[in-house]
Amino acid sequence: MKEFDLLKQIYASSKGQGNSITIGPGDDMGEIMVTAGKLLVAVDQLVLGRHVAFETAPELIGRKAIARCFSDIAAMAGTPRGSLITACLPSGIPEIDEDWAIRVFNGAREVAALWGGPIFGGDIATCDDAPPIFSVTAVASPPESGAIRRIGSQEGDYLCVTGELGNSQESHHLTFIPRINEAQELNKDLGDHLHAMIDVSDGLGRDASHLASDDLQLVIDTASIPLRGGASSDQALSEGDDYELLFTTSKLPEHELVSVIGRVVSRTTGSKSVINEHGDDLSTMGWEHA
Amino acid sequence: MKEFDLLKQIYASSKGQGNSITIGPGDDMGEIMVTAGKLLVAVDQLVLGRHVAFETAPELIGRKAIARCFSDIAAMAGTPRGSLITACLPSGIPEIDEDWAIRVFNGAREVAALWGGPIFGGDIATCDDAPPIFSVTAVASPPESGAIRRIGSQEGDYLCVTGELGNSQESHHLTFIPRINEAQELNKDLGDHLHAMIDVSDGLGRDASHLASDDLQLVIDTASIPLRGGASSDQALSEGDDYELLFTTSKLPEHELVSVIGRVVSRTTGSKSVINEHGDDLSTMGWEHA
Numbered sequence: 001m002k003e004f005d006l007l008k009q010i011y012a013s014s015k016g017q018g019n020s021i022t023i024g025p026g027d028d029m030g031e032i033m034v035t036a037g038k039l040l041v042a043v044d045q046l047v048l049g050r051h052v053a054f055e056t057a058p059e060l061i062g063r064k065a066i067a068r069c070f071s072d073i074a075a076m077a078g079t080p081r082g083s084l085i086t087a088c089l090p091s092g093i094p095e096i097d098e099d100w101a102i103r104v105f106n107g108a109r110e111v112a113a114l115w116g117g118p119i120f121g122g123d124i125a126t127c128d129d130a131p132p133i134f135s136v137t138a139v140a141s142p143p144e145s146g147a148i149r150r151i152g153s154q155e156g157d158y159l160c161v162t163g164e165l166g167n168s169q170e171s172h173h174l175t176f177i178p179r180i181n182e183a184q185e186l187n188k189d190l191g192d193h194l195h196a197m198i199d200v201s202d203g204l205g206r207d208a209s210h211l212a213s214d215d216l217q218l219v220i221d222t223a224s225i226p227l228r229g230g231a232s233s234d235q236a237l238s239e240g241d242d243y244e245l246l247f248t249t250s251k252l253p254e255h256e257l258v259s260v261i262g263r264v265v266s267r268t269t270g271s272k273s274v275i276n277e278h279g280d281d282l283s284t285m286g287w288e289h290a
Numbered sequence: 291m292k293e294f295d296l297l298k299q300i301y302a303s304s305k306g307q308g309n310s311i312t313i314g315p316g317d318d319m320g321e322i323m324v325t326a327g328k329l330l331v332a333v334d335q336l337v338l339g340r341h342v343a344f345e346t347a348p349e350l351i352g353r354k355a356i357a358r359c360f361s362d363i364a365a366m367a368g369t370p371r372g373s374l375i376t377a378c379l380p381s382g383i384p385e386i387d388e389d390w391a392i393r394v395f396n397g398a399r400e401v402a403a404l405w406g407g408p409i410f411g412g413d414i415a416t417c418d419d420a421p422p423i424f425s426v427t428a429v430a431s432p433p434e435s436g437a438i439r440r441i442g443s444q445e446g447d448y449l450c451v452t453g454e455l456g457n458s459q460e461s462h463h464l465t466f467i468p469r470i471n472e473a474q475e476l477n478k479d480l481g482d483h484l485h486a487m488i489d490v491s492d493g494l495g496r497d498a499s500h501l502a503s504d505d506l507q508l509v510i511d512t513a514s515i516p517l518r519g520g521a522s523s524d525q526a527l528s529e530g531d532d533y534e535l536l537f538t539t540s541k542l543p544e545h546e547l548v549s550v551i552g553r554v555v556s557r558t559t560g561s562k563s564v565i566n567e568h569g570d571d572l573s574t575m576g577w578e579h580a
Contacts (some may be wrong), residue, residue, distance in 0.1 A: 023330075027366070028332065028366050029331060029332035029363065029437070030331050032327075032328070032329055033327055034329050038322070038324075039321065039374070040322075041319060041411060042318065043425070046376065070317050073319065087427055088337065088378075088423055101392075121331060121332055121333060123333050125335045125340070125341075127340070127420060127423060128339075129422060130378075130417060130423065131417065133378055135333070137333050137374065140319065141331075143495075147319070149313065199318065216322050216408050221463040257342045
């Protein structure tokens, strides 16, 4: 597995895409043109056997590595500018050969370019005893009005979610499109009413807790959670891998895609950050991030 | 190992450093202020057992993860702006606990801030059967005159290197300071005469080959290679992990730190990209990157 063979593959297709890449893969660093003064950057890892099954089609593995990280761009209402990808590949698994790795990269490269954040750098290492591990770094511009953060919820806000939750493992987690356009539309339509946002990756319960604070509690009406094909509300609350937008707003959004699933209320000392209509703790439903 | 416990540790020390970080770790993405229109980004992996020994002091592991990646900034004559770090940590090794990981992050955070590229984001995952793997994403500004690339060497150029090469494993690879200041001085002093640059990480022979082209060959006078304590020229050519600057220039640099070790000549069809004074191929001396 030679770094440059693979990187050259990526490079050949990265340049000349009419994008803002001024130095592509193959030099010490990649270089892009950025317009605004503020820049968003995130990095996300995809571990085979943990975030995706070994037997998954390699193109879909690469696709998910990009999609997961670009979902963070959506969560800030940002616009993708470019991305970098690393691979740590075992040398002792016959199925994990250069062809396999190139198919992963092809899957990643295709959606990265399609979604406006073409790959312009990366790194490849060999890890004898490890499962394949990929990481994606995403570079994005925040909206002119400023990135939508996790903090900022206000008492009385509606808690809303896009799309449907639960049962993502059947296929959604490999085929979802990061809600970049939807986030920008919501930001445009709701303006200052859009107070805080996150993407649902670890489970609705746990992710919602990041929109709460010491003074603010989220009350979810579990009957209102939009469910993906056959999922229960418990699944929707805990499974994660949905990559839908979860946000708080003081104005009701009029998007077909958006459901109101709860409210932001003031929080009393010792109470949980996220509860259901009966007062049960939902804040620990989901993946402990690790 | 909880992501947020660790990230909060980083965050607590990242904010208020008087730097350009506008959103630190703990949100969906980090955010920094950037001044110029062009931005450099690189990502680099550090695998325990491969790039650094398991028994290395954790602080030095974190230090090396940052230093390796920031050496890429030096190679472009860039200025660090910020960085992100990921960790993929095994759950089954008693010595690799949260304390150990925090010490790695502390080592990384200290030098990242010291060298002007404070950590403003990251990601932590668990990898049951893998050695600990860290990746660092570095964000940097190119010099106003433009980043110094690997391509650009011209016939007749001097081939130069900073510092000394070889025998890095004794201690240098854990204690080196990326040549960021030196690269900027060279760029300022040599101006348009500085044609191409790379940092020596994989071995002088192999890295030099990246400064050659189909039309240009590098001839290294092996007796001129500055050797680190007791190293042979073969070690200097092949061991790598030196993180010195290797560059081509049409003007002789007057830096005390710089040695001229060769010349750029025109290349005949079928000849090797890097040779010694006897015509022996040096281009494959060093680590196959993987």
